[in-house]
Amino acid sequence: MLRMQAPLPDRYLDDTPEHLSERIAAAKATLGDRVFILGHHYQRDEVMRWADARGDSFRLSQLAAANTAADFIVFCGVHFMAESADILTAAHQQVVLPDLNAGCSMADMADIDSVEEAWESLEQVVDIERVVPITYMNSSAALKAFVGRTGGAVCTSTNARGVLDWALGRGDQVLFFPDQHLGR
Structure with missing residues (x-):
């Protein structure tokens, strides 16, 4: 633990x-x-x-x-x-974790507060049931838990294409974070 x-x-x-x-x-x-x-x-x-x-x-x-x-x-x-x-x-x-200062700039690009705020904003303008959130492995446990709670998935660089195909088969839109380039 x-x-x-x-x-x-x-x-x-x-x-x-x-x-x-x-x-x-x-x-x-x-x-x-x-x-x-x-x-x-x-x-x-x-x-x-x-x-x-x-x-x-x-x-x-x-x-x-x-x-x-x-x-x-x-x-x-x-x-x-x-x-x-x-x-x-x-x-x-x-x-x-031996070095408590060891961070990842990519993982730091998205935090749970910002993602939840974006999700709430999306709820106001689209059918949120048709949006599938995906986070990259390089993200915090809080973000991984968020996608789990909201019907999404965690992907790696190896399986990103397959996960995106899966998500688009379940919904009309994808909220992908933190790496916009991998999500494209």
């Missing part, structure tokens, strides 16, 4: 790379299969060397869900990735 975590203490930020490597190796040895470290493609080599699995955000979330032996999922990525893994993992698993 994704929980609020405290910021990383300064002692870790001020530590040497060598000492941090020793600490990580010791922690992995102690925890064994209870910890599963995921590294997104965009991470630096010094982070990726510790990853048990590498890939894109969706694949890593699927791997986290499949690894039910791990109590701790360390997701070396950004907020939406850790949230996605948390949605898919078991209740006993704790998803940890």
